[in-house]
Amino acid sequence: MTPAPVDWSEHPAAAAMARRHRLRAWEPIPWVAALAFYFLFPKYLGFGTELLITVLFAISLDLVLGYAGIVTLGQAAFFGAGAYTVGMLAKRGIWNEPITGLILAALVAAAVGLGSGLVLLRTQGLTLLMLTLCTMALLEEAANLAHDYTGGFDGLDSLPIAPLLGRFEFNPLYPTTQYLYVLAVLFVCFVFVRTLIYSPFGQSLTGIRENTLRMHAVGAPVRRRLVLCYALSAAIAGVAGGVWAQANAYVNLGTLGLDRAATVLIILVLGGYGRLYGAFVGAVAYMALSHFLSKIYPTAWQLGLGLLLVVIALFARNGILGIAEAAAHRLRTRATP
Amino acid sequence: MAETLSLRHVSAGYGETVVLEDIDLVLAHGESLSVIGRNGVGKTTLLATVMGHTTLHRGEVTLGGASLERVPIFRRARRGLGWVPQEREIFPSLSVRENLTIGARPGHWTPERVFELFPNLAARLSSMGNQLSGGEQQMLSIARALLTNPSVLLMDEPTEGLAPVLVEALAAMLRRLRGEGALSIVLVEQNSRVALAFSSRTVVMDKGRIVYDGPSAALSADPDRLAALIGVA
Numbered sequence: 001m002t003p004a005p006v007d008w009s010e011h012p013a014a015a016a017m018a019r020r021h022r023l024r025a026w027e028p029i030p031w032v033a034a035l036a037f038y039f040l041f042p043k044y045l046g047f048g049t050e051l052l053i054t055v056l057f058a059i060s061l062d063l064v065l066g067y068a069g070i071v072t073l074g075q076a077a078f079f080g081a082g083a084y085t086v087g088m089l090a091k092r093g094i095w096n097e098p099i100t101g102l103i104l105a106a107l108v109a110a111a112v113g114l115g116s117g118l119v120l121l122r123t124q125g126l127t128l129l130m131l132t133l134c135t136m137a138l139l140e141e142a143a144n145l146a147h148d149y150t151g152g153f154d155g156l157d158s159l160p161i162a163p164l165l166g167r168f169e170f171n172p173l174y175p176t177t178q179y180l181y182v183l184a185v186l187f188v189c190f191v192f193v194r195t196l197i198y199s200p201f202g203q204s205l206t207g208i209r210e211n212t213l214r215m216h217a218v219g220a221p222v223r224r225r226l227v228l229c230y231a232l233s234a235a236i237a238g239v240a241g242g243v244w245a246q247a248n249a250y251v252n253l254g255t256l257g258l259d260r261a262a263t264v265l266i267i268l269v270l271g272g273y274g275r276l277y278g279a280f281v282g283a284v285a286y287m288a289l290s291h292f293l294s295k296i297y298p299t300a301w302q303l304g305l306g307l308l309l310v311v312i313a314l315f316a317r318n319g320i321l322g323i324a325e326a327a328a329h330r331l332r333t334r335a336t337p
Numbered sequence: 338m339a340e341t342l343s344l345r346h347v348s349a350g351y352g353e354t355v356v357l358e359d360i361d362l363v364l365a366h367g368e369s370l371s372v373i374g375r376n377g378v379g380k381t382t383l384l385a386t387v388m389g390h391t392t393l394h395r396g397e398v399t400l401g402g403a404s405l406e407r408v409p410i411f412r413r414a415r416r417g418l419g420w421v422p423q424e425r426e427i428f429p430s431l432s433v434r435e436n437l438t439i440g441a442r443p444g445h446w447t448p449e450r451v452f453e454l455f456p457n458l459a460a461r462l463s464s465m466g467n468q469l470s471g472g473e474q475q476m477l478s479i480a481r482a483l484l485t486n487p488s489v490l491l492m493d494e495p496t497e498g499l500a501p502v503l504v505e506a507l508a509a510m511l512r513r514l515r516g517e518g519a520l521s522i523v524l525v526e527q528n529s530r531v532a533l534a535f536s537s538r539t540v541v542m543d544k545g546r547i548v549y550d551g552p553s554a555a556l557s558a559d560p561d562r563l564a565a566l567i568g569v570a
Binding site: 200206207211213215217218219220222 | 388390409410411414415420422428429430431435438440442481482485
């Protein structure tokens with residue numbers, strides 16, 4: 001006789017595991033801080049909006065790099081795809097409603113991710129790294145050549161983005177609407193990614209990152225899952241690009257450039273990849289440091305940033321969050337007799 | 338009895354290198370088989386060939402009568418091959434529970450049945466994969482393969498690296514496993530005592546070929562012949 005299925009939730013250890021996936025006490029802190037920033041630093045909301053978009057972009061990279069182990073240098077391809085989708089539709093008067101515009105940006109970026117992922121993810125390692133870079137360069141050059149549609153090198157400016165929910169105008173000089181809008185978009189995307197990584201699909205991504213052959217052997221369609229993850233990550237990067245275009249009423253070739261792709265990678269390494277909140281910590285640390293170092297040393301501020309990255313790479317491979325986790329672990333160990 | 342796994346005239350290896358030569362092996366439904374031999378004679382390659390990790394140069398591997406040629410590894414697993422690798426390959430940053438459920442499919446083997454066999458695992462559900470002892474990792478590796486509900490379970494040296502007391506405990510568990518349902522098992526083992534006690538049929542390999550395929554009892558009763566076949570004094 002087949003025994004009745006086990007109800008995992010009744011098992012004390014299973015309950016402990018479920019708690020691991022539950023919201024932890026400190027998790028609202030970044031969101032409360034983001035809201036507090038709105039009230040405390042009204043003059044810096046432009047900087048804050050850029051920061052939140054960078055966090056969203058870094059989260060998209062964390063999904064592929066930190067969880068699925070896909071090494072990529074071409075994440076800006078999807079950021080740019082989303083930004084140009086919003087920009088071209090708005091500039092030509094086809095579609096300028098912000099929320100549905102973001103959905104379209106996500107769909108276009110996901111399509112680019114799916115198409116390129118089906119080809120690129122047949123490779124791995126250095127080949128994959130180069131191919132992701134090439135894909136991004138091809139898109140950048142295509143955007144440069146299609147001047148009639150994309151504005152070429154000059155980009156598309158003064159995008160006529162419709163008021164949010166028909167009421168709240170996007171004012172580039174007083175970006176209050178932009179800040180709260182981007183914060184809301186980041187929250188929705190974050191909840192989606194958090195749910196995804198704690199789902200069986202997310203666990204299988206961790207399994208693939210840690211041992212691809214073993215995942216094959218337990219019957220997981222590894223390539224299909226990697227392509228799906230790549231497309232989902234592209235969609236989120238597309239949303240980041242789309243919201244960037246809406247917030248700035250502007251899109252240019254920089255959205256598809258290596259600079260953007262490399263910066264987000266540095267941010268993730270700095271914060272700690274595969275940790276979900278590494279994107280927050282890394283983005284805040286990187287952008288705040290850039291901001292203040294450039295004020296102190298306007299001509300050589302990147303030197304300070306570079307030195308910090310060398311120190312992180314040498315002594316804290318798990319990033320700032322890794323240092324914090326190690327310190328917390330030491331404290332707990334010391335407290336336990 | 339109907340055959341479930343068969344290898345006919347199989348020559349296979351890694352790239353151009355041929356490791357297995359002219360292997361003929363048929364496993365019946367629900368049958369258990371031990372494979373023994375010295376290091377480097379092709380025991381692991383035999384299992385790897387069934388799973389599709391090697392280059393098949395000649396011959397055919399079938400499961401339930403259907404050829405496995407050009408069938409990718411994950412589809413072989415879905416068709417009913419379960420693999421317990423030599424290195425255990427536990428996912429270190431997943432919990433025991435997550436390691437178990439990551440490939441689970443419905444069937445005879447449920448978590449409850451698995452916990453009956455490996456009660457230690459039920460007590461360590463919340464531990465991470467890298468927090469387990471060698472014995473626990475081995476149990477988890479077997480349990481994870483069982484929860485994929487295979488028709489054929491391929492086990493590669495499960496007792497390797499375990500303390501003698503754990504080897505005894507694991508051997509007892511393997512014997513219990515043998516009697517469960519319609520599961521066919523291929524056990525590759527260096528420890529000939531464990532292997533011969535596990536199944537009534539044993540295959541001895543040497544230099545990539547099968548040099549003995551017959552009753553385990555015959556080898557147990559004739560230590561000289563066993564020593565000659567596996568090349569130990």
